[in-house]
């Protein structure tokens with residue numbers, strides 16, 4: 841299991857949500873590569889499958905999974921919780937084929953202000969190899 845440190849219920853929410861009905865096999869919590877931070881502002885384009893997270897502590901920005909590959913068409917919109925805040929813990933759910941290649945990705949966010957959770961985007965992965973995407977959250 842790769843959800844060490846997740847005590848917030850976000851991973852469980854993503855599993856239960858099952859974007860598009862695909863079983864979620866792994867949930868990986870996003871972690872800033874620079875400062876180990878867990879709270880991010882998130883920009884999303886749900887249509888094109890692009891998610892960018894920016895660490896609120898150190899400002900390091902990174903794309904989730906293969907988001908950087910689809911930037912051409914993307915129109916990124918900042919994610920806001922219904923409460924109006926825009927700082928989240930990020931969990932990335934992976935639906936896997938039997939050979940561990942990735943079938944579907946869903947991005948779940950947990951608002952650090954009020955704890956509200958939601959799946960804000962999900963998209964299909966239709967190429968391989970794709971197992972490396974689990975390391976790019």
Ligand SMILES: [Zn+2]
Nearest residue numbers: 872875895898
């Ligand atoms: Zn950081």
Ligand SMILES: [Zn+2]
Nearest residue numbers: 921923951954
């Ligand atoms: Zn909120």
